[in-house]
Amino acid sequence: MIYFINEYLMALNSGIEHAEIKRLKLFKHQGTAAKLVTRNFDQMLYANKQRFGVEDDQIVNMYDFFQGVVDRKPVGKNEPKIESLHLADEYNVDPGADVSHVYDGDQLVMDVHFAPGTVGQLFSVDSFDRYGKKIQTSLWDFRGFKSRDQFFSDSGELISQVTYNPAGERVIEEYFNHDQDGNNFLSLIQLMDYHDQDLFFNSYDELFTFFLDELNRADGEHATFIADRPGSAYDTMLSMATPARRFVSLPTTHTVDAKDQVYANLSGIYANPLVNHIDKINGIIVATKAQKNDLTLWMGGADKVKVPISVVPFSVVSDEQIRAKRVPLTDRKHHQVIVVGRLTKERHTEDVVKAFIGVKQQVPDATLAIYGYGDQEAALKEQIKTADLTDSVQLMGYVPALESVYNNAQVYVNATESDSEPLALAEALAHGVPSVAYNVHYGTAELIHDGRNGYLVADGDVNGLARGMVRGLQDSNWSQLSQHAYDSVRAQAETNVFARWKQALKL
Known part of the structure; x- marks a missing residue:
């Protein structure tokens, strides 16, 4: 299997995602299996892939994988609705097209938000305490199941969040804390009962690396990975423990000076794959011959280039x-x-x-x-x-x-x-x-x-x-x-x- 690594596929995308979408269609037309791999939690991912014509077997998301919903379809159009919350009889609902407000007398207890592009399909529910502070948000996946709860402190900061599978079982728990400067940060991730074990990670990148290794293991450790987005996609692929064929594509110019691509300093986003850990990759992919030539000169000439630099246009024009x-x-x-x-x-x-x-x-x-x-x-x-x-x-x-x-x-x-x-x-x-x-x-x-x-x-x-x-x-x-x-x-x-x-x- 060939995997193109990114962080997300959103409703609004950059050229990186559009290039990947075209590439997936290209590989499909040519009869070669390939998938887009995404990291971020996204309750609208199913809707987004439908929006861009990405088929179910062409994308795998980290959270979907651990939730066991990679192949899951929606339960029905515009489902579930607010009625599935089984609100207390004494509650009054002030209905709206995008959000309905739920009151207990004069007290706001919930804001029920509906999914974009739907008629009344549950998207999220904010719950408030008696002082009007938001204490919890529950999120519904577009396919119709409650997928996450988020819990907040009195000051409105995220304390923890729990991701569920469709059966309501906890799959991933994430905990947040303050650093020495008082900034909120992710302190621990717990992957629950995965193959009868609870596994712990210190960052999203650590969990994503484990996920990539799991994909590779499922493919007999013969998969090919192409990291398309600088940063997380690069670093997690480079950190994989299992043997795999690994490539990086460069979606931008490679130095800090757009006008000087030969003598200027390398852009920091490319330091790990092109310098610090170049021994961990099998090749570099650029879109133009001009960039290949400049990158070759930046590296000191053809005899100093440690891995092949291939030219593959990122744009694809269909036959x-x-x-x-x-x-x-x-x-x-x-x-x-x-x-x-x-x-x-x-x-x-x-x-x-x-x-x-x-x-x-x-x-x-x-x-x-x-x-x-x-x-x-x-x-x-x-x-x-x-x-x-x-x-x-x-x-x-x-x-x-x-x-x-x-x-x-x-x-x-x-x-x-x-x-x-x-x-x-x-x-x-x-x-x-x-x-x-x-x-x-x-x-x-x-x-x-x-x-x-x-x-x-x-x-x-x-x-x-x-x-x-x-x-x-x-x-x-x-x-x-x-x-x-x-x-x-x-x-x-x-x-x-x-x-x-x-x-x-x-x-």
Whole structure:
């Protein structure tokens, strides 16, 4: 079995998770068993995997594993409901769409929260003491069983939490304490009656490492693990006690200086797998040849590289999309520019908005749609308002399925300061959208052939972004750019990407 290691699969995800989702579908299409492994407790995991088309046999979560519910299905649509709580007859319920308040006379005793996207399905219940302090929260798994209780101190800090299996038996107990600075921290985890033993762990990483070893033991200690998320995924895989084939993928640039990937200091998140414990891995996977070359130089040259560095595109274009009918300009929204990505500082979406002011001066009917989420959303709203662009620039939020968005767009823009390989850029090109991007490490220069399928711009050149967008919006130039965009992602076609994976993992 091949396992891709992460911490979570959430309702809102980053490029790492989207790359993994595409990879799972790729391996499924190619008849090779692979699973996403996640660590964090998540009562909505079943709903999230349904949302992204991840099949039941393509993901295994640590808590699900120990609860014995990896293959469990929901008990029914919108079940269970508040009636299953069997509230006391004297309680009064003030109903609401998202939360119902439960009173004993004038005293609030419970807040009953309902699962997102459902009609009255139990999600969590907060219980209050007579002073109005929350003392306990009970959580229901989306599949319909009570999965956890959390207990709180008078000051509102988490004291302990207990995770249950569907039979109501305790599976995992977690205890919290204060450090010398008074900060609350996890002090002990107890795995209850696991193969007739109670096992104790000091951290989530310790428990996760044990879980990975259990997966490997179940596979006869012949499993292959690829750690995709720096930090917990790397360190826990490196700490495994059982023999396994272990690889790390690099989802970002590898040094602390985005502009210098050869001589700058290594980013701390990569220190353990690439330096301190490189003897524990079988290989390194990067998305571009340029990053492989730079990482090789950073390590001191090819003769100093201790494990193979393989190039495997993180973006995957389905064979179906490669064969899809090409969408002409007449079937797209005229002069529509799009941005797709997280709204964070390093993505510099504010540069796109600045550039769009100049675009509007030359293409008055141009519109800009920004898809994504992040901590810069409020700042972008204010920037759009200040620039008097509210009629032509929209923040669209996070949208999981973007095929129609790409097929309606005329130009895609990426202003990130660094990446491993911009997934949305590859997706836009695969849908025939000419693209404009800063020429940065990594991926933009590999994907954009300047003047053929889009335009590369010097990093930070906002005026250059504007010029690129205007050129991409010119109707006389667009059809040729679009045809080249469609043709430029052959290397990301699923057959080619899987061949790279086979070579990297020696399948």
